[in-house]
Amino acid sequence: MAAAWNSLVNVLGPDLTRIVIGLVGVLGLVQINALFLVWLERKVAAHIQLRIGPKEVGPFGILQTIVDGVKLVSKELITPRHVDRKLYMLAPVAIFLPVLLSFVVIPFSETLQIRDINVGLLIIFAFSTFNVLAILMGGWASNNKYSLLGAVRSVAQNVAYEIPLLLSLLSVLLWCNSLQMSEIVESQSRVWNVFWMPIAALIYLICATAETNRAPFDIPEAESELVAGFHTEYSGMRFALFFLAEYSNMLIVAAVATTLFFGGWKSPPFLGFLPVPGLVWFFLKTYALIFGVIWIRWTFPRLRFDQLMNFCWKIMIPAALLHLVVYAGIIKFIR
Amino acid sequence: MATQMLEPITEQTYYLNFGPQHPSTHGVLRLFLKLDGEYIVEADPVIGYGHRGHEKMAESHFYEQFLPNSSRMDYLSGLIYNHGYVAAVEKMAGLDVPPRAEYIRVICAELNRISSHLLWFGTFIMDLGGFTPFLYCFDDRENLLDILDRVSGSRLTYSYCRFGGVAKDVDEEFISATRQFIERLRSRWDDYHNLVTKNVIFIHRAKDVGVINRELALRFGCTGPILRGAGVAYDVRKAEPYSVYPDLDFEIPTGTKGDALDRYMVRLQEMEQSLRIIEQALDGLPGGVVKAAVPHKVRPPKGDYYFAVESARGALGFYIVSDGTSYPYRLKARVPSYGNLQVLTDVLPGTLVADTVSILGSIDIVVPEVDR
Numbered sequence: 001m002a003a004a005w006n007s008l009v010n011v012l013g014p015d016l017t018r019i020v021i022g023l024v025g026v027l028g029l030v031q032i033n034a035l036f037l038v039w040l041e042r043k044v045a046a047h048i049q050l051r052i053g054p055k056e057v058g059p060f061g062i063l064q065t066i067v068d069g070v071k072l073v074s075k076e077l078i079t080p081r082h083v084d085r086k087l088y089m090l091a092p093v094a095i096f097l098p099v100l101l102s103f104v105v106i107p108f109s110e111t112l113q114i115r116d117i118n119v120g121l122l123i124i125f126a127f128s129t130f131n132v133l134a135i136l137m138g139g140w141a142s143n144n145k146y147s148l149l150g151a152v153r154s155v156a157q158n159v160a161y162e163i164p165l166l167l168s169l170l171s172v173l174l175w176c177n178s179l180q181m182s183e184i185v186e187s188q189s190r191v192w193n194v195f196w197m198p199i200a201a202l203i204y205l206i207c208a209t210a211e212t213n214r215a216p217f218d219i220p221e222a223e224s225e226l227v228a229g230f231h232t233e234y235s236g237m238r239f240a241l242f243f244l245a246e247y248s249n250m251l252i253v254a255a256v257a258t259t260l261f262f263g264g265w266k267s268p269p270f271l272g273f274l275p276v277p278g279l280v281w282f283f284l285k286t287y288a289l290i291f292g293v294i295w296i297r298w299t300f301p302r303l304r305f306d307q308l309m310n311f312c313w314k315i316m317i318p319a320a321l322l323h324l325v326v327y328a329g330i331i332k333f334i335r
Numbered sequence: 336m337a338t339q340m341l342e343p344i345t346e347q348t349y350y351l352n353f354g355p356q357h358p359s360t361h362g363v364l365r366l367f368l369k370l371d372g373e374y375i376v377e378a379d380p381v382i383g384y385g386h387r388g389h390e391k392m393a394e395s396h397f398y399e400q401f402l403p404n405s406s407r408m409d410y411l412s413g414l415i416y417n418h419g420y421v422a423a424v425e426k427m428a429g430l431d432v433p434p435r436a437e438y439i440r441v442i443c444a445e446l447n448r449i450s451s452h453l454l455w456f457g458t459f460i461m462d463l464g465g466f467t468p469f470l471y472c473f474d475d476r477e478n479l480l481d482i483l484d485r486v487s488g489s490r491l492t493y494s495y496c497r498f499g500g501v502a503k504d505v506d507e508e509f510i511s512a513t514r515q516f517i518e519r520l521r522s523r524w525d526d527y528h529n530l531v532t533k534n535v536i537f538i539h540r541a542k543d544v545g546v547i548n549r550e551l552a553l554r555f556g557c558t559g560p561i562l563r564g565a566g567v568a569y570d571v572r573k574a575e576p577y578s579v580y581p582d583l584d585f586e587i588p589t590g591t592k593g594d595a596l597d598r599y600m601v602r603l604q605e606m607e608q609s610l611r612i613i614e615q616a617l618d619g620l621p622g623g624v625v626k627a628a629v630p631h632k633v634r635p636p637k638g639d640y641y642f643a644v645e646s647a648r649g650a651l652g653f654y655i656v657s658d659g660t661s662y663p664y665r666l667k668a669r670v671p672s673y674g675n676l677q678v679l680t681d682v683l684p685g686t687l688v689a690d691t692v693s694i695l696g697s698i699d700i701v702v703p704e705v706d707r
Contacts, residue, residue, distance in 0.1 A: 302463060
């Protein structure tokens, strides 16, 4: 074992080894997260809706998603006749890869972070913007009017919501004076950022919901309007990859929110005496946020497209800008 | 070889087939939409996918044999259809109905109206993207269907009414279950209002969407909640009273503008009015038989007859021509959804694709009723 490890380090060098092993680990995390989240979503939705939810496969139906996954893998990959074959096949992969790479800089605990780059936050948003491209690819290549409408909506929505999202994070950067994830976490040792700037956190969470195409902003895949939106024509594992990307995206945005606003892997200050590892705190916070997102999804109806864009351009962006200016002033005044 | 010059495409519009297989066309409606981006330029409802020829079927069946068909036209308010057909034939043949049977008919018809409105409530919100209210009201509806199941033996396509009465008398358990249901539904209004009516997203999606004003509604022959939503207090139960409705005290809720929100409010208030009717009918339920002696085969005298009732979707009329035999010579059902659907051609242009589903949902069509 040690010999194998040494030879691996010798061949790849310590940095690359870390990244390769980290990515393999992330791949596992993403799968398990999707399995767990789909189950969680179905359970939470069921209890909100006076139902029981999955309960047959495994204890509390926890293995239901694995069975569903097996079903999806065994399904035929249908390629409709009039699609643009290359793009059509590339899209599910393209949507999944950037999600995977975003995990590189997330600090899961004090030591568990694949790379602590000094532009960590930038990397996450650089990668997560790729999403739009993949959705457009899939929607365009499918050669289906519903898919195209879904893709067009998605691009407009994601591009619009990226702006207030980044603006809300800018105030955090000014506050913490760093782009490095570990330093941002460190600066929240005593008070979490969410207490300093609750509005920024709110803007971030709303925009993140829109970014991940979750209800009430799920118009790109609005079932009652566009059947399934951009992934209408996808079947089997290709569909599963879109699904996987959606849930991994949820994890990413919740993990970023945890890191930036809720103290990352650090325990709440008044609970510091508990011998709970940082990893546990991190995932507790992250999944608590995801639970909130699920709760919202099963409570609200969907916005209309023009209302969604109005909300973004007329409320979110001015609010985020104003927030940034005010906080920039405060920070200048304090220091 | 002469080069053929191709005309550059200047048209910015395209066509979209909305249905007949689509999650929110409520059955087999097909909307042929001409779109400019996401805006609708032209809308053409294409009907006929659920055609079963009920009207023609009537001509080759005894009057009694057509009974089951009546509740299969509009499967959501089957009992009201049943009632309408039976009452029409009774009017033709001059049959008497015992008062107890009339009361039971009204109770069951109003229960059926509530079940239809509850289903509409759920699907309307589901069209707007909210899934949870759907299951809430299905829970209530389940309770209601159990009650109707107890008395009529079926949950959807009731053939409960008979010429001269109803098939089966109700028992004490039916009455107490119905009273419990009234309590239950009244305690649920708060939930519904908090979850949906006061929801800002819902209001944005329904307010000023799909305005069907008075003129438009009258021009297309819209009836029911659409007409009442536009401010016209027309309800067959009041306008041409039948059965025991004149003895019961209820109001006709109306809207003002005729948008989707008005239609929504009208339907919710109608459910409350239906509860009131049921309460009064239960209190005043007389004793006696539930079925009068009627001839084995009904042979109405020669002539044309028309009888209308208020279904959950509007005015439902049966126009029956009798040639004196035990078969109708011609049976024509004036169904409310037909007129209500036609108005889409005028209302949809200029709106967004997303509005299509909310307008369609607020109109509450049942396609098999349109096609018959």
